[in-house]
Amino acid sequence: MDLSTSYMGLSLKNPIIVGSSGLTSTVKGVQKLAENGAGAVVLKSLFQEEIFFESEDYIKEMKKQHPEIKFFDYDGRKNPIEFYGYKVREDNLNNYKSLISDCKDSVAIPVIASINCFYDSLEWTVFANELEQAGADALELNMFFPPTDFSKTRKEKEAIYFEIIDKITEEVTIPIALKISYYFTDLGPMIQKLSETKIKGLVLFNRFFSPDFDINKLEVVPSYVFSTPEELSISLRWIAIMANKVSCDLAASTGIHDGEAVIKQILAGADAVQIVSALYRNGKGYLPKILNKLESWMKTRGFKKLYDFKGKMSQERSEDSKLYERTQFMRYFAGKKNVIT
Ligand SMILES: Cc1cc2nc3c(=O)[nH]c(=O)nc-3n(C[C@H](O)[C@H](O)[C@H](O)COP(=O)(O)O)c2cc1C
Numbered sequence: 172m173d174l175s176t177s178y179m180g181l182s183l184k185n186p187i188i189v190g191s192s193g194l195t196s197t198v199k200g201v202q203k204l205a206e207n208g209a210g211a212v213v214l215k216s217l218f219q220e221e222i223f224f225e226s227e228d229y230i231k232e233m234k235k236q237h238p239e240i241k242f243f244d245y246d247g248r249k250n251p252i253e254f255y256g257y258k259v260r261e262d263n264l265n266n267y268k269s270l271i272s273d274c275k276d277s278v279a280i281p282v283i284a285s286i287n288c289f290y291d292s293l294e295w296t297v298f299a300n301e302l303e304q305a306g307a308d309a310l311e312l313n314m315f316f317p318p319t320d321f322s323k324t325r326k327e328k329e330a331i332y333f334e335i336i337d338k339i340t341e342e343v344t345i346p347i348a349l350k351i352s353y354y355f356t357d358l359g360p361m362i363q364k365l366s367e368t369k370i371k372g373l374v375l376f377n378r379f380f381s382p383d384f385d386i387n388k389l390e391v392v393p394s395y396v397f398s399t400p401e402e403l404s405i406s407l408r409w410i411a412i413m414a415n416k417v418s419c420d421l422a423a424s425t426g427i428h429d430g431e432a433v434i435k436q437i438l439a440g441a442d443a444v445q446i447v448s449a450l451y452r453n454g455k456g457y458l459p460k461i462l463n464k465l466e467s468w469m470k471t472r473g474f475k476k477l478y479d480f481k482g483k484m485s486q487e488r489s490e491d492s493k494l495y496e497r498t499q500f501m502r503y504f505a506g507k508k509n510v511i512t
Contacts, residue, residue, distance in 0.1 A: 173476035179346035179371035183210035190445035205278040226256035268305035340369035348372030366417035397448035402426030414440025414485035430464020440482035
């Protein structure tokens with residue numbers, strides 16, 4: 172069986188990419204994933220926000236230790252506190268660059284770096300440049316600005332995505348993927364417009380940390396950290412709808428927990444899939460099981476390569492294309508396919 176695929180111009184021996192997470196935050200972890208057959212990895216994101224808070228904590232501590240230093244009394248030279256904040260940033264960046272180069276030395280599969288910066292930050296381009304120099308094969312922009320800013324219009328907020336993409340794609344030569352959420356007013360056309368920029372891949376979709384309440388302690392606590400297999404349906408629908416309407420490659424993400432889900436996403440038209448929660452739950456040794464399922468299903472169906480069935484069930488190629496846009500439980504559809512109304 173030929174499981175190989177091309178994603179953003181990268182040759183992957185199979186379509187399974189281990190998504191950005193703690194699983195890909197160490198060289199050892201990445202090595203284990205490669206040994207177990209991963210087609211590629213996306214490293215844990217480098218978060219500007221994390222660096223910012225770490226610097227703040229550091230600066231606070233320095234202020235406590237050195238109350239004699241005037242922090243806001245700039246005289247054109249870097250004061251020591253500013254310097255320490257800068258050092259935290261440099262250390263984080265250097266550690267991440269070492270992670271990239273060490274992974275590149277240790278595994279033969281593509282290593283995709285990932286960044287998340289503040290939305291109006293120049294760091295997007297600076298980080299992208301640095302990570303390219305460190306040897307990343309590609310870069311995934313983990314880009315999401317929660318729609319909680321009431322001071323900007325939808326248009327202004329959407330424009331930021333394009334501005335950042337333009338700046339980064341002007342600066343770096345490695346392929347860029349954009350990992351987005353489905354929180355857009357006009358999702359289909361937005362995905363299409365994004366695909367028409369110079370990015371080479373879109374990841375549909377990211378899944379975020381969500382808050383929950385502990386009603387006994389009246390505290391905000393994290394809700395489910397890991398996805399469930401039922402969450403597959405959102406990305407499956409949108410991969411199928413967008414497969415023939417985009418000008419870049421598509422990677423499916425969220426809710427892919429087994430070989431069947433991988434098959435479905437390829438049938439929908441995905442060029443690759445990203446898996447995280449299923450590997451946290453079942454261990455890295457679960458990867459070969461997913462790959463075996465994919466291979467055995469291909470054998471049974473008489474498919475020799477992924478391209479024999481990729482996109483076979485995308486909206487455009489489906490006889491039931493209306494079902495992809497159906498959202499209401501109407502009687503009209505009841506007799507059509509095992510649908511309960
Ligand atoms: C513990 C954990 C850490 C994650 N860290 C990142 C991250 O650093 N950057 C990122 O883009 N996504 C991150 N994600 C999101 C995953 O990459 C993925 O998009 C999400 O979990 C949905 O895929 P899944 O259903 O296979 O888990 C993280 C997810 C988990 C569970």
